[in-house]
Amino acid sequence: MASLLEVAAATSSAILRLATFFFLRWIPGSVIPSVIFTSLAVYLTSLRALLAQPADGETSTSKTQKVKDESKSSAIDEFQRRVKSSREDESFSSLLKTLLTGLPSRKSRLSTLVTAGVNVLLALLTFDFLFRGMIFYPTSSLAFSRIGYVSPTTAKLLVREPDRAQLPLVVYHQEASMQPNESWTQEGIIYALDDTTDYTYPVTLKNLKPSTQYRYSLSNNKTGTFITAPTPGSRAASRLSFLTSSCIKPNFPYNPFSHPLRIPGIEYAAEVVSKLPSIIRPSFMLFLGDFIYIDVPMRFGSSQSHYRSEYRRVYKSPSWNVPEESPAIDLPWLHILDDHEISNDWSKGNTTPPYPAAAEPYAHYHVSVNPPIPPSPFAAPENTTYFSFIQGPASFFMLDTRTYRSEPAQPNSTILGSAQLQSLLAYLARPEPADVKWKIVASSVPFTKNWHVGTTDTWGGFLNERRIVFEAMWRAERELGVRIVLLSGDRHEFGATRFPDPSLNLRPDDLLPDTAGDGLHEFSVGPLSMFYLPIRTYYQTDDEDVTVKYVPNGNSKFGLIDIDIYDEENPNLDDPTSPPTPSSVLTYSLYVDGEVVWKYRLAVPLYPPGYAPLKLPPGRVLLDNTVSSGWGLQEAVGRFEEHLGWLRDNVREKWWSFLEKERKAERVD
Numbered sequence: 001m002a003s004l005l006e007v008a009a010a011t012s013s014a015i016l017r018l019a020t021f022f023f024l025r026w027i028p029g030s031v032i033p034s035v036i037f038t039s040l041a042v043y044l045t046s047l048r049a050l051l052a053q054p055a056d057g058e059t060s061t062s063k064t065q066k067v068k069d070e071s072k073s074s075a076i077d078e079f080q081r082r083v084k085s086s087r088e089d090e091s092f093s094s095l096l097k098t099l100l101t102g103l104p105s106r107k108s109r110l111s112t113l114v115t116a117g118v119n120v121l122l123a124l125l126t127f128d129f130l131f132r133g134m135i136f137y138p139t140s141s142l143a144f145s146r147i148g149y150v151s152p153t154t155a156k157l158l159v160r161e162p163d164r165a166q167l168p169l170v171v172y173h174q175e176a177s178m179q180p181n182e183s184w185t186q187e188g189i190i191y192a193l194d195d196t197t198d199y200t201y202p203v204t205l206k207n208l209k210p211s212t213q214y215r216y217s218l219s220n221n222k223t224g225t226f227i228t229a230p231t232p233g234s235r236a237a238s239r240l241s242f243l244t245s246s247c248i249k250p251n252f253p254y255n256p257f258s259h260p261l262r263i264p265g266i267e268y269a270a271e272v273v274s275k276l277p278s279i280i281r282p283s284f285m286l287f288l289g290d291f292i293y294i295d296v297p298m299r300f301g302s303s304q305s306h307y308r309s310e311y312r313r314v315y316k317s318p319s320w321n322v323p324e325e326s327p328a329i330d331l332p333w334l335h336i337l338d339d340h341e342i343s344n345d346w347s348k349g350n351t352t353p354p355y356p357a358a359a360e361p362y363a364h365y366h367v368s369v370n371p372p373i374p375p376s377p378f379a380a381p382e383n384t385t386y387f388s389f390i391q392g393p394a395s396f397f398m399l400d401t402r403t404y405r406s407e408p409a410q411p412n413s414t415i416l417g418s419a420q421l422q423s424l425l426a427y428l429a430r431p432e433p434a435d436v437k438w439k440i441v442a443s444s445v446p447f448t449k450n451w452h453v454g455t456t457d458t459w460g461g462f463l464n465e466r467r468i469v470f471e472a473m474w475r476a477e478r479e480l481g482v483r484i485v486l487l488s489g490d491r492h493e494f495g496a497t498r499f500p501d502p503s504l505n506l507r508p509d510d511l512l513p514d515t516a517g518d519g520l521h522e523f524s525v526g527p528l529s530m531f532y533l534p535i536r537t538y539y540q541t542d543d544e545d546v547t548v549k550y551v552p553n554g555n556s557k558f559g560l561i562d563i564d565i566y567d568e569e570n571p572n573l574d575d576p577t578s579p580p581t582p583s584s585v586l587t588y589s590l591y592v593d594g595e596v597v598w599k600y601r602l603a604v605p606l607y608p609p610g611y612a613p614l615k616l617p618p619g620r621v622l623l624d625n626t627v628s629s630g631w632g633l634q635e636a637v638g639r640f641e642e643h644l645g646w647l648r649d650n651v652r653e654k655w656w657s658f659l660e661k662e663r664k665a666e667r668v669d
Contacts, residue, residue, distance in 0.1 A: 005053075006103055009046035012039040013102025013119055020122040024129060024254035027531050028297035033126055040123045043102060047116060050104050125256055130298060133250065133260035139312035145222040146315075147332045148202075148369025149389065150284070152210035152229045155332075156369035159190065159218065160315075162199040166220040167191065173205050176213040176225055184217065198308045198361060202368035211236050224330050229283065229391050233435050238565050238584070240392035241280045243269060243331075245558035246288040246338070246444070246489020247527030249296065250317055253555060259318055265529025265556035266319040268594035270328035272560070280562050283391065285331055286398075288489035288526070289338025289444035291366070294358070296340060302354040307341075308361040315365075335366035337385065337402050338444035338490060345457045350403045359403075371398065376426050379419035386420050388427060393563050393584050394438040395482075397427050401444050401459075408461025415445075415462040421469075428472040431480055437584040437604040438563060439476065439484045446488045446524040448497040448545045453537040458490070473520055474501040483604045483616055485586065486522035487559075492532045494557050494590055496548035496600060497522045504615055511543035517618045519546065521602060523588050525559045532557075548600070548619070551626050554592035562587045568603045568617065581605045587622065599623035 016039035023032040098104065098111040102119060105111045141162055148156040161169055168191045172184035187206070193199045208214060210231040217223045230236035250261045273282060292310040300306060320329040339346040342358040349355065371389035373381055374397070387398040404417025416424065428439065449460035459466045473484045478501070500506050500519035510517050532554055540547040551557070567580035583603040590598040599622035 005046050005050050009043055009050060009103055010101045012042040012046065013115075015039045016043060016119050016122060020126055023126060023297070026253075026534055028129075028249070028252060028254075030295060030298050033130060033298060036123055036126050040119060043119055044116070047102075047104055051112075125254070128256060128260075129251065129254045133313060134300075137261055137313075137316065139309055139316050142312045142316050143220060143222065144315055144320075144329070145216075145218060145224060146329055146369075147216075147224060147226045148366075149334060149371040150226055150229055150332050151389075151391075152231050153206065153208050155205040155208060155214070155216075155226055155228065157203040157205060157216060158200060158365070158369045159203060159222070160198070160200045161190075161193055161218075161220055161222075163220070164193075167193065168219075169193070170219040171203050171205075171216065172218075173208075173214050173216040175209070176215050180215075197364050198312075200364045200368070210234070226330065226332060227283070232390070232433060237392045237435060239279075239563055240283060240394055241560065241562045242282045242284050242286055243273075243558055243560055244286045244288060244442075244487050244489075244523075245269070245525055245528035247290040247340075247492060247530045248314060249293050249527075249530045250314065252530055261313060261317040261319075263314070263317045263319040263529045265527065265558070266317065266328045267322045268556045268591070269528065269558055270319075270322055270326065270331070272591060272594060273328075273331065274323055274326040282331065282560065285333045286396075286442055286487065287333055287335050287528075288442060288487065289336045290340040290490065290526075290530075291335060293340045293530075294342070295344055302343075302357060304357040304360050307354075307358050311361050311365045334370055334387075334398065335362075336398050336442060336444045337362055337366075337400055339402060339457070342402060345454070346402050347405050347407055347457075349406070355403075371396070374423045374427060376423060377419065378422040378426075384419075386423065390433070390436060393436055394440050395427075395432050395436050396440050396442065397424060399424070399441065399443045405462075408456040411464075413462050414465055415459060416465065421465065424469065425472050428469075428476045428484075432482055437482055437606075438586060439473075439482050441473075441484065441486050443486065443488045445490045446495065446497075447486050447499070447522050448495065448524070450495065450497055450540055450545045450547060451491055451493075451538050452541075453533075453535075470499060470520065474503070477501070477520075477616060478503075481604075481607075483586075483602060484520055485602065486520060488522060488524040489526040491524055491538075492527045492530060493524075493538060494526075494549070494551040494554075494559075494592075494598075495522075495524045495538050496550075496588075497524070498546045498548055498619070499544065500546065501615075508543075511546050513540040513547040514549070515546065516548060516600070516620050517546070518615060521548070521600075521619060523559055523600075525557050525590065527555070528558055529556050531555065549590075549598060549621075549624075549626070551590065551592065551598065553627070556591075556593050558591050560589040560591065560596075562589070565606070566603075568605065581607070583617075589623075592626075595625075596623070597625045 016036055019032050019035045019039065023036065094105060095108060095111045099115045102115050143161045143163065145157060145159045148158060159169065168189045170189050171187040173187055174184045188203060190201050193201055205216065208228050210228050213225060213227045215223065215225045248263055250263050251258050292314055294307060294310055321327045341362055342355055367385065371387040373384040374388040377384040385400040385403050389396050399416065400420065401415050404420055405415045406413050445458040447459045447466060449455055451458060455461065476482060477484055498517060498519035498521050500511065504518055506518060532552055536552060538550045563584060563586045565582060566585045568583040568585060569580050583605045586602045588600045589596050600619055601622050602619045603617050
């Protein structure tokens, strides 16, 4: 019968190995390192005690008797005993048992050392993931530059330079068609940089030409390129391409041979961009939150300096300079705030700590070069953290769903706050210029309630406010001749959902799960480079949120949105024999680990003046190379559950409610 020490050694070894695999490959939860290191301590203590015990429970008396007995043994018996012992030492089953259980072997010192070494190595790998980047790659000396929001005549440039010897810092730019040795335009001189802004400074490059590629250069040898936006109303303004994603964590899934600050998802996106035809090269990355993870895998502090260091750590990643001919840092990035830039599932407003400490570096590194605030923010401009702009055929509203939210799932819960809600409703009701056919609303958290773990952290915890916003969106589509698309992140999975306007009176067949069709469309995508959930949490429960596509797998996911004018079949025209209608067409392409796996198309017909359609054309799938979202048995169970109706829904809801309560204290989604 196994002793208590053997049980302790085997159990702690199993927990350590499973927890390390889970932590380094699946989800880097903040409590897991404590489990790993505690398990190692218990294991090594138990191992030492086991090795100190007499072999096979022998006492000194029994040993003496054994010596006497052995002296009486014949030489042949002694030889046979030694042969048998040698064979046992070499027994594969004994070796395998030791390596799998972590228990010591008294017959093979090597197997004991190996199995103990495996456990120590796993703990060292965990330590490496936690601290190597922090210890060996300090960021205080980081100097970099990046482009933010770009308009037809301006470009916002963020500069960081902590080396006072480089000051004053002179900023130049010139058209990329010119030779580098030709004349440059001096934009300005930065005379002072200090710790009040973490040595950052936003510069606006002005008097630029629309639809023109430029290069910029700083006197500290930092350089880059960008392309200005087209002139509104021009032919070039009829098309737009951009990327969207969320959630970044360096070197995850963990690779001990990788640079600790490497971000594979950025490299995937840059490689895809470099291979696209120039006409559909994205104009910017619309990044929807969780640029840093202050509390994953472990929060080391909540001071302003801790938050600053996390931003610097991401910007120090070597992935920004891949590939050399078209580095990722040259793509303009526009940012939205989410919870892990503050604290997990944040809903405590903008004055409760640690929000003030978290907001300061976010303002310097991201807000300072973001698009402008809405024309009517309904709040003091200096307190406004939501943004709005027009580029080409699309108008954008970038929401802040963290700063102003209250506790979810309450009668008067708000995710936007009064000022932002009013600003959004005014934006939705505002007629756009004739050539703008799309209103794109970007949110850090999904609008759909189809995710059934952490639902209250999304718009699913603010359904009254969601209904107000949806009604304004449906009305805008009916009255303004535009189409509204929702973009979101946060979930580490991809989910495409549509929200049909109740006034359309669609048939039940039009509201079935996994169907393309009518309604507001949301594309929620992430992570750009992080874990994905091993359990399936997204499914349709009613006809309000209709599932279009669910793709959970993939450590790197991002969407490429391309808008251009095409001739599209139009089922709304009275004459079915009429030719295809010129339309502004939005194509959403989902990339998983650098490969396009799914494409979806929406259209806004460019109707002749005076023609009022009953509804917009339904969406349609262009490509589906995704693998099944389940695992064999799960698929079969899923199909069976679909036929259980009421019982299925109730069992599921109770199960997910249990998980929600278990993970409420700390959910890393």
